[in-house]
Amino acid sequence: MSSPRFDFLSPTRIAWGWGRRSEIGGHAARLGRRVFLLHGSRTLERSGVVEEAAERLQSAGVAVVRLGGTFGEPHVAEVDRLVAEARRHSPQVGDLVCAVGGGSALDAGKAVAGLAVCSQPASVREYLEGVGNGRTIDRPPLPILAVPTTAGTGAEATKNAVVAGREPSFKKSLRDDRLMPTVALVDPELTVSNPPQVTASSGMDAVCQLMESILSRKSQPMPRRLALGALPGLGEALRIAYRDPADRPAREKLAFAALQSGLALANSGLGLAHAAAAALGALLEVPHGLACAVMLPVALKFNAAERPSEMREIAEAFMGRGFSRAESAAAALIDAVRELNRDLGVPDRLGALGVVESAVPQLVQLSAGSSLDGNPRSVTPEELNDLYRSLI
Numbered sequence: 035m036s037s038p039r040f041d042f043l044s045p046t047r048i049a050w051g052w053g054r055r056s057e058i059g060g061h062a063a064r065l066g067r068r069v070f071l072l073h074g075s076r077t078l079e080r081s082g083v084v085e086e087a088a089e090r091l092q093s094a095g096v097a098v099v100r101l102g103g104t105f106g107e108p109h110v111a112e113v114d115r116l117v118a119e120a121r122r123h124s125p126q127v128g129d130l131v132c133a134v135g136g137g138s139a140l141d142a143g144k145a146v147a148g149l150a151v152c153s154q155p156a157s158v159r160e161y162l163e164g165v166g167n168g169r170t171i172d173r174p175p176l177p178i179l180a181v182p183t184t185a186g187t188g189a190e191a192t193k194n195a196v197v198a199g200r201e202p203s204f205k206k207s208l209r210d211d212r213l214m215p216t217v218a219l220v221d222p223e224l225t226v227s228n229p230p231q232v233t234a235s236s237g238m239d240a241v242c243q244l245m246e247s248i249l250s251r252k253s254q255p256m257p258r259r260l261a262l263g264a265l266p267g268l269g270e271a272l273r274i275a276y277r278d279p280a281d282r283p284a285r286e287k288l289a290f291a292a293l294q295s296g297l298a299l300a301n302s303g304l305g306l307a308h309a310a311a312a313a314l315g316a317l318l319e320v321p322h323g324l325a326c327a328v329m330l331p332v333a334l335k336f337n338a339a340e341r342p343s344e345m346r347e348i349a350e351a352f353m354g355r356g357f358s359r360a361e362s363a364a365a366a367l368i369d370a371v372r373e374l375n376r377d378l379g380v381p382d383r384l385g386a387l388g389v390v391e392s393a394v395p396q397l398v399q400l401s402a403g404s405s406l407d408g409n410p411r412s413v414t415p416e417e418l419n420d421l422y423r424s425l426i
């Protein structure tokens with residue numbers, strides 16, 4: 035038996051805590067003298083969070099170049115536009131990217147940090163796994179200061195940016211170890227304004243990432259401990275934050291779990307539920323967290339026999355009780371996830387999200403890729419076909 039070997043990637047600094055967004059200027063000033071600032075949704079803009087960030091950056095002596103907002107999951111054209119805008123300002127050493135928003139905005143920020151400095155301008159499509167032409171980032175990316183405003187994707191601690199495209203539809207990753215944010219500034223107070231549906235879908239994304247990373251065939255010891263440590267009390271915190279958005283302990287628990295889920299997936303990979311979520315998002319624009327939530331019980335069931343002891347560990351951590359048999363642990367875990375979905379208003383069928391039978395062949399095709407490669411049990415196209423059909 036060979037002894038273990040692993041690498042562990044993480045942000046250089048994680049600054050975590052209630053109200054710590056006020057420190058954004060100091061963090062940026064340690065990373066550079068000029069910042070390309072971009073942010074997520076219009077709600078975020080209206081809330082004053084972005085303006086406050088810009089002011090704090092300026093008062094710390096950092097020049098601010100506003101790249102503006104990026105709304106919804108980033109598409110090729112949107113990323114190309116942001117990169118072109120950054121390139122117009124001749125990015126150089128001493129510049130950094132600051133992204134404030136949900137996973138989509140943070141991913142857009144990573145793409146800008148990587149592509150704005152490349153020697154030749156080229157569309158992000160050329161760099162994407164599976165659909166690109168193998169082009170790679172040929173110069174060191176700008177440092178990234180990531181400030182998440184949702185609790186779920188963990189994008190503040192991952193090394194990839196998910197980008198969507200049309201004709202043909204796809205959702206693929208721009209991936210490079212150097213796209214791991216330099217600083218993740220995680221202020222759980224920023225998530226208090228998330229509406230219940232966003233809390234639910236982003237929270238279920240984190241739940242799914244934690245469980246899939248533990249089961250993954252690329253699973254590593256450090257992220258596994260982190261992911262298991264995030265599971266106790268997570269379902270209850272999600273229920274509380276869904277009902278009472280201002281509950282501070284619940285918001286803190288969710289933000290911490292999301293961060294741990296990002297570290298876990300960046301180092302261990304994911305699985306079937308995320309592969310399906312990418313396909314559902316690409317073809318039918320099903321929101322990522324919702325797709326993960328619906329797919330998770332099915333993915334757990336599909337993988338249960340392949341990873342019995344991990345399923346038991348997950349069940350015990352997530353449900354807070356012991357199980358004498360692996361089979362009963364797996365069944366109880368699947369029920370517990372279904373019950374959590376119900377309590378959060380998440381449907382149990384893809385049909386409720388607008389998925390129709392005629393879409394299944396394309397969904398099967400679009401599911402291939404890095405997440406599916408991490409799934410502990412190999413999945414044939416026929417099995418995928420049956421899984422999708424069983425959920426409509």
Ligand SMILES: [Fe+2]
Pocket residue numbers: 187239240243308322326
């Ligand atoms: Fe995810």
